[in-house]
Amino acid sequence: MKTVTIFDIAQEAGVGKSTVSRVINGTGYVATETVDRVKRVMERYNYHPSAVARNLSKQESDTIGLILPEVNNPFFADILKGVSQMVDKCGYTLILCGSDNDTEKDFRALRAMHSQRVKGLIYVPACDYAEEETFRQMEGLLCQLGCPVVLLDRPIPKLNYDCVLTDNFSGAYAATEELIRAGHTEIGVVAGNMELFIGRERYEGYCKAMEQNGLKVHPEHIIYGQFDKQITYEKVKTLIQSGRMPTAFFVSNNLSEVGFLTAVHEMGLRIPEDVAFVSFDSIPGQDVFNMPYSCLEREVLRLGEQAAQLLFRRFDAPDRPLEKIVILPHVCLRGSERLVAGR
Amino acid sequence: MKTVTIFDIAQEAGVGKSTVSRVINGTGYVATETVDRVKRVMERYNYHPSAVARNLSKQESDTIGLILPEVNNPFFADILKGVSQMVDKCGYTLILCGSDNDTEKDFRALRAMHSQRVKGLIYVPACDYAEEETFRQMEGLLCQLGCPVVLLDRPIPKLNYDCVLTDNFSGAYAATEELIRAGHTEIGVVAGNMELFIGRERYEGYCKAMEQNGLKVHPEHIIYGQFDKQITYEKVKTLIQSGRMPTAFFVSNNLSEVGFLTAVHEMGLRIPEDVAFVSFDSIPGQDVFNMPYSCLEREVLRLGEQAAQLLFRRFDAPDRPLEKIVILPHVCLRGSERLVAGR
């Protein structure tokens, strides 16, 4: 089945290919009857112009790139959904790459985006690129892209791009304060990946809330969970076994929560009777298991949508000043924060 | 920042552009020192050839299309991960479209894939296309693509393509039999979308198991949940309120399970004391909540990987006979299937 080209259509309709092109794009002058004739031929042949040829010719593509650290993490899956729907709605095509939180793959993804000459990129970096050398590499790749970029979820301060972020500090602060308000005085933290800005921000929000309320942060109550299920699980278990558990925890993200809860349940502790907690983001299925836990909520789908919209706005106005959208997660209390008397 | 082209590289290296092309592709004869020189120039300019131009020129692209019904459903997110990793590993680029289970969007996605001239497509259809008219449309679009297609998860019998499927009948049969073996005699079913082949297969597997074991299927114990959380939730709740619950259920998929469990928990029933069940696929977070439920398991990531591999194999051997990979889910018993005495 030979693919039909614009030339075939032109011949069949008895016009020049420029005329067909004009009909396709609705540009320039074409007689109404010519339009009809050409359209009928296109219909009959089921003709769809090659985006490849068009992109090359126009020197601008209709593809949007998206780079995600973990495509099957429910958080990023929701972001993907938001981006995908918006991209689709606006007539663009989505090119997706996953970096698996790996710097090397992140670079590969950026290079792929460049090769594909994407029109715009929505980028959740694999890491913070705090190290000078890798930062320069990443920056170079980004710059070489030569297209608008929206930084999503994980900020890289030194980078000047539009971004859609979360106020991690305030979120963590608010969550911790809820635990304090519930009466807890010994509050630990399952910190995230401290090499990530968002990890540090959340940790600092927690610390600040403690400090402002005159509470001390005990070093042994800080668990460095790396935003990782397994690591968190092991460290929490060890802490429980040591018998030095605080009465409550602020847990830094959904994967940490998985590890935390797995350990807690395995060791036979009850929530909130034996240990209370509030987490940043939540894991799906809480309602299902009838285990409503308190958490910081944000509309993840919207995050993706907003990133896409921001990108499109940038297309229309390349010189508009940089935009930074920061959303504030809201605390959602469902009981797991409570201090149960008589402990 | 003007993008550098093959011509710039050629000029800078003092060679013709065909020579540069030969260096890039490692084809034809080029003197080693010329290779070095050209490579250095490419390095220096950080040059990466435009995939767009190359694809047009070669009349064959390096992009793989993937169409999914729901990108943020954990099941499809895992498939995505599998496909994405394999595609990436083999040097291709992934173009993703979501259909939201909507026929119209499914068509749009297929057209987009055609416009992009993807090299191959991994396709999870939005529906079964049982209706003649839409089937013909879909078939036409698929045929027009003119590229290898792998049908994933949802079979369309009339279509002759490679496919990666699950033996839904046997899975459902095995799951139901486990309930019977556990001693249940009154077993209901949360059926899925009966307009989907996989929905009917699972339902029939359940029926067959009942029949073979001399058990009767009571019409009031059949819940038509449409693979939908909300619908399942409502119908299960109604059934519970009516007081005519069987002692066990076979639940047709992960979303049905969500609806089923939400209703069960809301109505204060315990598992397995008040009602037992085994589900097809599982929802994440069971270990976390310390609520291990029995289910049919399959390696979803592998499903995606295999689909990609099948596609690549087809690239190499277009004339190989069609391949049909069918995986068998295995029953994973964790207690929710038990019949508790004294009910």
Next chain:
DNA sequence: GGCGAATAAGGAACCGCTCCCACAAACAGA
């Protein structure tokens, strides 16, 4: 020393589309 094969490199056509430009006809307005 001569000749065919292997090696090396450039030129030009082409992929399918867009867009600029030239040109023709129709249609004003003075």
Next chain:
DNA sequence: TCTGTTTGTGGGAGCGGTTCCTTATTCGCC
């Protein structure tokens, strides 16, 4: 009637690569 503008159309260059074809060396071997 003669310009000048609007309307309608086709031709051709160009986008950035690949690939075929041609030409120029070098090399091995009789």
